[in-house]
Amino acid sequence: MNNKPNLRESLISYLFLAPFLLVFTVFLGYPMLYSLYLSFRSTSFSTDWYNIFNSMEFVGLANYQSLLFDTRFWWSLGLTLLYAVLTIPSSIALGLWLALLLNNKLKGAAFFRSAFYLPNILDMYVVGTIWVLILSPNYGLLDILLSKIGLHLPQSGLLANPYTALATIATVVVLKGAGFGMILFLSAIQNISESIYEAADIDGASWWQKLRYITLPLLKPIILFMIITGTMSALNAFTEVYAMASSKYGGFGGPYIQFQGESVGVTSLSGLYLYQLFERAEYGKTAAFSYLLMIIALIISFANAKLLKVEK
Amino acid sequence: MAQLEIKNLTKIYDGGVCAVNSACFDVADKEFVVLVGPSGCGKSTLLRMIAGLESISKGDLMIDGKRVNDLPSKDRDIAMVFQNYALYPHLTVYENMAFSLKLRNYPSNEIKTRVEEAAKILGLTEYLARKPKALSGGQRQRVAVGRAIVRRPKVFLFDEPLSNLDAKMRVQTRVELVKLHRQLQATMVYVTHDQVEAMTMADKIVVVKGGEIQQVAPPLELYKNPANKFVAGFIGSPAMNFINCKVAKENNQIILNSPALTAHLMGEKFSSLDLSSLPAEVVLGIRPEDISLANGQDNKNVFSATVELIEQMGNEIFAQLSLADKEITARLPADIKLTIGEKSQFIFNKEKCHLFDPTTEKSLISKI
Numbered sequence: 001m002n003n004k005p006n007l008r009e010s011l012i013s014y015l016f017l018a019p020f021l022l023v024f025t026v027f028l029g030y031p032m033l034y035s036l037y038l039s040f041r042s043t044s045f046s047t048d049w050y051n052i053f054n055s056m057e058f059v060g061l062a063n064y065q066s067l068l069f070d071t072r073f074w075w076s077l078g079l080t081l082l083y084a085v086l087t088i089p090s091s092i093a094l095g096l097w098l099a100l101l102l103n104n105k106l107k108g109a110a111f112f113r114s115a116f117y118l119p120n121i122l123d124m125y126v127v128g129t130i131w132v133l134i135l136s137p138n139y140g141l142l143d144i145l146l147s148k149i150g151l152h153l154p155q156s157g158l159l160a161n162p163y164t165a166l167a168t169i170a171t172v173v174v175l176k177g178a179g180f181g182m183i184l185f186l187s188a189i190q191n192i193s194e195s196i197y198e199a200a201d202i203d204g205a206s207w208w209q210k211l212r213y214i215t216l217p218l219l220k221p222i223i224l225f226m227i228i229t230g231t232m233s234a235l236n237a238f239t240e241v242y243a244m245a246s247s248k249y250g251g252f253g254g255p256y257i258q259f260q261g262e263s264v265g266v267t268s269l270s271g272l273y274l275y276q277l278f279e280r281a282e283y284g285k286t287a288a289f290s291y292l293l294m295i296i297a298l299i300i301s302f303a304n305a306k307l308l309k310v311e312k
Numbered sequence: 313m314a315q316l317e318i319k320n321l322t323k324i325y326d327g328g329v330c331a332v333n334s335a336c337f338d339v340a341d342k343e344f345v346v347l348v349g350p351s352g353c354g355k356s357t358l359l360r361m362i363a364g365l366e367s368i369s370k371g372d373l374m375i376d377g378k379r380v381n382d383l384p385s386k387d388r389d390i391a392m393v394f395q396n397y398a399l400y401p402h403l404t405v406y407e408n409m410a411f412s413l414k415l416r417n418y419p420s421n422e423i424k425t426r427v428e429e430a431a432k433i434l435g436l437t438e439y440l441a442r443k444p445k446a447l448s449g450g451q452r453q454r455v456a457v458g459r460a461i462v463r464r465p466k467v468f469l470f471d472e473p474l475s476n477l478d479a480k481m482r483v484q485t486r487v488e489l490v491k492l493h494r495q496l497q498a499t500m501v502y503v504t505h506d507q508v509e510a511m512t513m514a515d516k517i518v519v520v521k522g523g524e525i526q527q528v529a530p531p532l533e534l535y536k537n538p539a540n541k542f543v544a545g546f547i548g549s550p551a552m553n554f555i556n557c558k559v560a561k562e563n564n565q566i567i568l569n570s571p572a573l574t575a576h577l578m579g580e581k582f583s584s585l586d587l588s589s590l591p592a593e594v595v596l597g598i599r600p601e602d603i604s605l606a607n608g609q610d611n612k613n614v615f616s617a618t619v620e621l622i623e624q625m626g627n628e629i630f631a632q633l634s635l636a637d638k639e640i641t642a643r644l645p646a647d648i649k650l651t652i653g654e655k656s657q658f659i660f661n662k663e664k665c666h667l668f669d670p671t672t673e674k675s676l677i678s679k680i
Contacts (some may be wrong), residue, residue: 195398197367202384203412203459214412217402 039063039287056284063288073289075264076273077296079166080234083269086170087177088230092223094174095181100211102182103189106193112185117179124176128243131172135159162255162266169267170246173237181226188222189215224308228301235293238271252276313464314389314499316342316362320371323357323523331357333523334371339467339501339516346494347503348510349520350546356471358520359503363392363469375466391460392469396476397452399444399459403432406440409458423462430461433495443501450481457492470502474509486513507547511535519543541673544666548632553603555596555642556670561587568596572635573615577662580678594676597666600630603642606657614659619650633658 005013014021041056042063046053067073098116102109118297119127134141137157146152154161158168200210216223245254245267253265253272265272270293277286316339323332332354339345346504348354362373364385373381380388391412399408406427413423443636453473460468469610470489474482490513490559493500504510507564508515511531517524519542520535527539539542557568557575566582568575575596606614617633617640624646631642631650642658650656667676 018366038491057399070354193396193398195396196400198363199394199398199400199459200393200411202363202390203463204393209415214400220402221496 016295035287035290038284039291040284042284043281049184051095060227063284066285067288067292071260071262072264072268072273075259075262076268076270079266079268079272080237084231084234086167087173087228087234090170090174091177091181091230094178095226096185096219097177098178098182099185099189100215102186105170113182116123116182119176120179122176123250124173124239125243127176128172132159132244132275135168135208137141160255165245165266169240172244173233175307177233184222184226185219188219192218218297220308224304227308231297231300231304234269235297236271237269238275241267241269241272242275313342315339316376316467316499316501317372318358318362319374319378321361321368322370323361323366324369324412331523332361335520335525337525338422339499341499342497344500344502344513344515345518346510346516347501347513347518347520348507348546349505349526353520354471355503355518355520356521357503357523358391359469359471359501360623362467362501363390364388375423377488380534388541390464390469391463391465391467392471393456393460394455395442397456397473401444401451404441404449405455405458408455409445409462411457411461426462426464427458429457429540434458434490438531449477451580452482453477453485457489459495459620461492465643466536468498469501470500472504473502474504474508475506482509485582489513498569506618508549511547517547519546521546527608537675537677538597538666539675541595541597541668541675544675548599549660550600550641550643552597555598555635555638555640557594557596559590559592561590566590568594570596570636570638572638572640574612575660575662575665576612577665577667579663581663585613585676590676591668591669591671594612595668595670595673598640598660599664600641600643602661602664603633603640604644604657604661605648606659609659611659613662614657616655616657618655619652621649622652641645 038053038056040058040060041058043052044057046055046057054163055212084120102116106112121155135143135153137143137155138152140153143153158164196214199209200214205213241253245252245265253268253276254263255267256263258264269274270289274286274293277289317485318335318337318339318592320333321332324330334535335358337345347358349355350584352643357366361368364380364383368381372379375388375390400411408493409427409430410423414424418426427440428437431440434457436451436454436458439455441445444455447455453476456473473489474485477485486509493513502509502513511641514531516526516528516530517534527534529537534543534547538547538552541554545554555572557570560567560569562585564578564587566577566585566587568577577650588630589646615635617635619631620634620639621632622679623632625628626646629644629648630652633640635644644650668674670675
């Protein structure tokens with residue numbers, strides 16, 4: 001039997017694919033290729049500032065090279081790594097914990113499921129702004145609640161303190177995203193056959209042993225998915241910093257500290273630094289940075305898949 | 313191994329639905345007991361209560377004389393094979409079989425010995441490194457059995473373990489399980505809706521309907537002396553034919569009249585029946601294999617019927633016969649000459665027929 005599709009079948013298939021391919025080409029394919037092109041170019045003295053993109057000069061790997069010697073680049077990468085370490089494991093743990101709680105036959109489980117998921121559909125800027133108000137010293141909700149038990153936030157606030165700013169932003173992001181992880185884990189847990197747990201009961205497994213030896217291994221694909229999407233989110237993190245680490249709290253990407261002789265923001269994550277480079281019209285360097293981030297994301301994703309040994 | 317006593321075991325779910333009502337029966341040491349009944353009759357619930365997967369609303373469950381109602385599954389020393397096998401999909405065959413021993417902190421060499429021994433018995437040695445998804449249905453079923461064997465439990469429980477297999481594999485695995493029972497000399501409780509499985513495997517069958525136990529007896533006893541119309545109809549394939557008849561008594565003979573046939577019942581089987589206590593109407597039960605061609609016999613139990621359909625089985629035929637207001641099935645030799653649409657004379661073996669009370673559906677013969 002000949003399984004090769006004929007020309008007519010192929011054309012019909014491509015016709016159905018056309019809307020997606022068109023959108024992909026215009027809004028994803030072209031910008032990706034164009035940013036690769038840009039990453040080898042740079043503005044110079046002769047650049048026509050009314051026609052920047054066309055009159056940028058070819059500089060080879062100079063943009064990549066300059067990034068490798070850029071203290072702020074390495075600082076932002078290190079900070080992003082720290083941010084990923086702060087957000088990813090806690091997002092997974094919190095999502096899993098909520099899912100395990102709501103997997104029980106609780107009264108009002110549907111309400112809690114919706115309530116935990118709701119912040120996830122709100123824009124990060126809105127959530128960030130609300131948290132800025134909650135975390136405000138003196139008049140913020142958290143400070144008011146703490147004052148009831150005789151405690152107070154530091155006068156400078158958590159977001160203006162270099163030691164707490166990034167951790168505070170990470171906490172807000174984890175709380176906002178917990179509902180998403182919860183839904184993923186909950187649906188995966190509910191897909192595990194009840195009889196597997198019954199077999200484990202008969203085999204003599206305790207609650208913890210069932211979680212350790214059955215639930216967690218069967219949730220590996222979800223955990224991997226959350227690590228990969230968490231890594232992407234960390235590499236692209238911008239809005240949360242933009243919303244919460246504004247100039248009022250020590251400057252954009254701040255508060256600032258000294259690192260190897262340079263003043264660097266303790267919330268200046270790679271996504272934010274990328275934005276700052278773009279703002280400074282260093283388009284070539286920005287594009288090169290994007291590609292380096294993409295390579296890092298790919299390496300981390302493949303490493304995770306290997307480490308977690310997810311088969312599908 | 314162990315013996316099991318089920319005393320008035322009752323399961324009432326929230327909302328008052330009674331799934332099992334006062335079930336009583338014993339399972340002797342090394343006995344193979346099959347719980348059989350139609351879907352939703354409560355047989356699996358009963359098994360799950362024994363396993364500790366369902367709480368017991370009332371009654372007592374005793375294993376080796378010890379009341380285990382409130383013991384969790386892991387402390388009852390039972391093993392269970394599930395309908396869908398319930399293998400751990402992320403573990404290999406070896407790990408699946410070793411799981412319970414690992415949880416009980418057995419030394420690894422002991423685990424290895426037991427798993428390899430079970431794998432040898434079940435012919436799984438070459439599949440130990442595979443994961444369940446790389447196995448056929450029959451192999452998965454054997455892994456599930458192996459997982460139970462390694463534990464060397466007091467009681468083995470099987471919840472319809474063959475129902476996911478194809479017909480050929482089901483017969484093959486059925487035989488393997490019976491052999492395994494003999495080999496292990498284990499106490500086993502097995503749930504099925506398939507009466508053929510029950511008849512071929514059991515030392516003792518427990519027939520369940522609507523959460524109530526209908527009869528507890530060895531297979532042949534159940535077949536020959538069903539306690540009621542349900543058991544009579546459920547056990548045996550094709551099912552027993554039932555004909556409503558009016559009772560007339562004449563010279564110590566019972567004469568049953570129906571538009572379909574007239575039956576004269578006499579002889580040893582009916583001699584001790586108290587005619588005066590017989591209801592005015594009874595249900596006559598005739599197994600398809602107790603009907604044969606009359607071949608010109610001059611007998612009062614000869615009846616005439618039109619052949620509606622012939623199902624060829626190869627070694628025999630199942631003939632659908634149309635009587636006046638009734639269709640019945642006859643199981644006849646394959647070489648018999650019958651023509652669809654033609655009337656023929658048939659006879660039934662009165663010594664093997666059954667009588668049931670139409671109201672209570674209880675057997676009237678077993679009162680003898």
